Amino acid sequence: MTATSPAFVARWEQRSLPWLTLLAVVSLAVFVITAATPHPPAAWRVVDYGIWAVFVGDFLLRLALAPQRWQFLRRNPLDLLALLLPSVRALRLLSILGRLSVVAGRGRAERMIASTGVVVAVVVVALAAAVLSEERGATGANITTLPDALWWAMTTITTVGYGDLAPVTPTGRAFGAVLMVVGIGAMGTVTAAVASRLVQARAADAEAEGAAAGAVGQLRALGELYREGVLTPDEFAVKKRELLDRW
Template sequence: MTVERWERRAEIPLILLALAFLGAYACPVLDPRLNPDLETLLTAVSWAVWVAFAVDLVVRLFLADQRRRYATRHWYDVALVALPALRPLRLLRLLALVRILDRSAASSLAGRVLVYVAAAAGMAVGLGALAVLDAEQDHPSANITTFGDALWWACTTVTTVGYGDRFPVTGEGRVVAVVLMLVGIGLVGAVTASVATWILGRVEAERAE
């Protein structure tokens, strides 16, 4: 079996596992007074997903012809397995959802940009809000203590507006902020590039007529 065939077979199960992880991760963050037994169960689900992603990575590395190059190209998969102790960074597991976007996107450049930008913006805001709330809500100096605060902060950060009325004070929260800033810059660049490409295409089409 080739690594490509394994990836195709594992794609849907990994997406379902990523969604299960999202639920297991989000419930304790949104409701800190969760039932202890339920919280234990959700923690077990989270670690089970980590084990599944670790097994998937090991299998893909075993099947790859050039393992070092494959690991470098799929650095995010390595990161989600290697950094399980940093709770907000566990959301890297949801990058499995991105794998299916390339197949579902339209074949045209405009269609791909639309799908990627919409998906990236939605995921960045929602997951960024969850991650920063998880990192911040128990800190005594935190000003991001509710999901509403976190969602507002994520929106202003990913759009590069940055009002400054809400900001992370913990180390993990600032790591999340840096990642969200980079995503925001990338989204702005993608939109600008797609508009410029569309305009150039229209100009060339008119000249060809």
């Protein structure tokens, strides 16, 4: 087995993905804690960029092993953005979402709902921390604690918008606009996924009803042949059993 074989690449991704997922979660947690702390230790920044370096190494290795590197870049835009924008920690977690078997192995509707739920949770936490970092210390700001930031993010992404908390800085308002767009998109995605699942269920029911109706018709035809004497009792019993077994 060569180092560039598909089996080697698949084995590398299978072994590295759990650790990358853990590191992405740690990176996001460090960012949230840093935002909630007025004077965070410099060591946390070192940890954050150390995790970023691990993602860089993983991306470069997979790029080097890819048989078609340009196609690899086109298939993994979030991976590339996570490296080009190291300050956006949420991208590290979102970049590996599609590679997780717990999501990729589901049906289309279930995959859409699961992916949307994870994306919304990550975006809420990440943008709440980002807004808190921007708003803390700003004149007239009322988002000054992590609980307040999370509450504001939840009311914004669900398009409720109570108005009790609102960002006052231009960057904070830009983050709010992103949350609104994500919230509208998430609701549309979930609605479409549920509708698709219902349509599939109705189609399956209709198919089952059609098969049942066909089987009943064939049983009636067998009964007519038996009553007309075309089939003997033994032949009728055998064909009836075969039909019922198929149905």
